[in-house]
Amino acid sequence: MAQDLNRKLVVDGLLKVEKSGFSNLVLPSLLSDNRLSAQDKGFISVLFYGTTERKITLDYILQQFISKPLKRLDREVLAIMRSGLYQILYMNSVPSFAAINQAVSLCSSFKKTSAKGLVNAVLRKAADFDITAAKFSTEKQKMSVLYSISEEIVAIIMNDYPDTYEEILKGMLITPLLTININTTKISVDDYKKTLAQAGVEYKGTALPNCLEILSGGAVTNLPGFDEGHFFVQGITSRYAISTAGIKQGDNILDLCAAPGGKSFAAGICLDNTGSIISCDPNPSRLVLIENGAARLGFTNITTLENLGQNYREDLGNKDIIICDVPCSGIGIIPKKPDLRYKQLDDIDRLCTLQQDILRTAARYVKTGGRIVYSTCTINKAENQHQITEFLAAYDNFRLVKQNCPVSGAENDNNMVTFLPHTTNCDGFFIAVLEKVW
Numbered sequence: 001m002a003q004d005l006n007r008k009l010v011v012d013g014l015l016k017v018e019k020s021g022f023s024n025l026v027l028p029s030l031l032s033d034n035r036l037s038a039q040d041k042g043f044i045s046v047l048f049y050g051t052t053e054r055k056i057t058l059d060y061i062l063q064q065f066i067s068k069p070l071k072r073l074d075r076e077v078l079a080i081m082r083s084g085l086y087q088i089l090y091m092n093s094v095p096s097f098a099a100i101n102q103a104v105s106l107c108s109s110f111k112k113t114s115a116k117g118l119v120n121a122v123l124r125k126a127a128d129f130d131i132t133a134a135k136f137s138t139e140k141q142k143m144s145v146l147y148s149i150s151e152e153i154v155a156i157i158m159n160d161y162p163d164t165y166e167e168i169l170k171g172m173l174i175t176p177l178l179t180i181n182i183n184t185t186k187i188s189v190d191d192y193k194k195t196l197a198q199a200g201v202e203y204k205g206t207a208l209p210n211c212l213e214i215l216s217g218g219a220v221t222n223l224p225g226f227d228e229g230h231f232f233v234q235g236i237t238s239r240y241a242i243s244t245a246g247i248k249q250g251d252n253i254l255d256l257c258a259a260p261g262g263k264s265f266a267a268g269i270c271l272d273n274t275g276s277i278i279s280c281d282p283n284p285s286r287l288v289l290i291e292n293g294a295a296r297l298g299f300t301n302i303t304t305l306e307n308l309g310q311n312y313r314e315d316l317g318n319k320d321i322i323i324c325d326v327p328c329s330g331i332g333i334i335p336k337k338p339d340l341r342y343k344q345l346d347d348i349d350r351l352c353t354l355q356q357d358i359l360r361t362a363a364r365y366v367k368t369g370g371r372i373v374y375s376t377c378t379i380n381k382a383e384n385q386h387q388i389t390e391f392l393a394a395y396d397n398f399r400l401v402k403q404n405c406p407v408s409g410a411e412n413d414n415n416m417v418t419f420l421p422h423t424t425n426c427d428g429f430f431i432a433v434l435e436k437v438w
Contacts (some may be wrong), residue, residue, distance in 0.1 A: 030154030087415035237429035251320035256309035332428020
């Protein structure tokens with residue numbers, strides 16, 4: 001199939017994302033055409049996600065050669081130039097002249113023939129622009145442009161990590177490998193490794209015995225043992241959060257913010273189908289994800305409940321373990337979700353209040369001697385260390401549990417563990433475990 005159609009699909013997708021969509025929802029629709037080869041789909045995926053990820057950088061360069069603000073350009077023309085420039089700067093497999101010629105050609109496809117001269121001239125100039133020599137008004141702007149992350153998020157990272165912020169931002173351009181958690185209630189780790197080897201799937205081990213990083217094999221559902229429930233997708237950060245909870249067989253567990261279910265499933269492995277897990281979410285459609293996952297994995301001790309984590313219910317008390325993977329800004333998973341690079345953070349104060357409310361509700365559920373696992377997929381200290389400090393100041397009957405994280409590069413700050421992308425090659429993540437001592 002001709003590459004120009006692939007590029008048109010990418011531009012269509014970029015326009016959909018800009019208007020109302022999320023990139024992870026738009027891409028499958030782009031790839032649904034059964035005429036696309038595997039090579040076509042690979043090209044479309046790389047170009048679509050890459051252009052989305054590098055939008056701030058691309059726009060900065062384009063603006064150097066366009067007299068009017070980019071927001072006044074036709075949306076179609078801007079999307080064409082963004083995708084064309086991404087190919088020139090970041091896709092070594094595409095010659096610059098080909099990217100420019102195809103971008104000019106796309107103007108006709110989107111009925112923007114009058115823009116051909118502009119697209120041709122701008123891309124030719126932009127191709128030679130040296131961004132490393134650019135002059136920026138502030139360090140914050142420089143970091144935002146170089147690493148294509150909103151100045152608002154950059155400001156948080158610069159404030160929280162004044163000595164390493166550039167390394168962190170650079171690390172956010174590297175997507176972690178697909179990691180799976182082996183369901184040892186059905187198959188041993190060694191036996192599953194043999195299954196992967198027999199299927200020709202390449203993998204490598206991690207610091208956590210149950211978790212493997214998958215290097216080949218295509219779609220997750222095509223990996224051996226998927227239908228049989230031999231594994232589920234889960235990063236080592238989430239798996240570590242559960243491994244440090246101290247779960248014992250027979251424990252009764254409450255997962256207050258459970259969907260899509262990964263931490264409940266990891267807890268299910270620890271229980272080996274003993275005890276009980278109540279997995280909560282306020283959205284019924286997300287509860288279905290947990291139910292379907294539990295059924296595939298063979299966990300009969302997981303039940304779901306439509307419930308807001310911050311709302312206390314008398315019937316949910318006296319639990320051994322409370323899992324609080326609270327709603328957060330998601331800054332730590334930016335490498336996996338490029339849309340988050342441009343997320344507005346005007347709801348941070350609301351999120352922090354909600355996080356504290358959920359944590360304090362958890363304190364009412366857990367029995368003496370029980371534990372609360374508090375985790376987020378952000379590296380914003382206001383949502384992490386500051387939340388734990390505030391909680392402990394109000395609840396002197398809780399203490400932080402000692403953590404000995406085996407993952408190289410993880411930071412331990414008084415038994416509060418942070419995974420930073422540039423040192424761990426993992427999602428940005430935070431974990432604290434609190435024990436009720438009386």
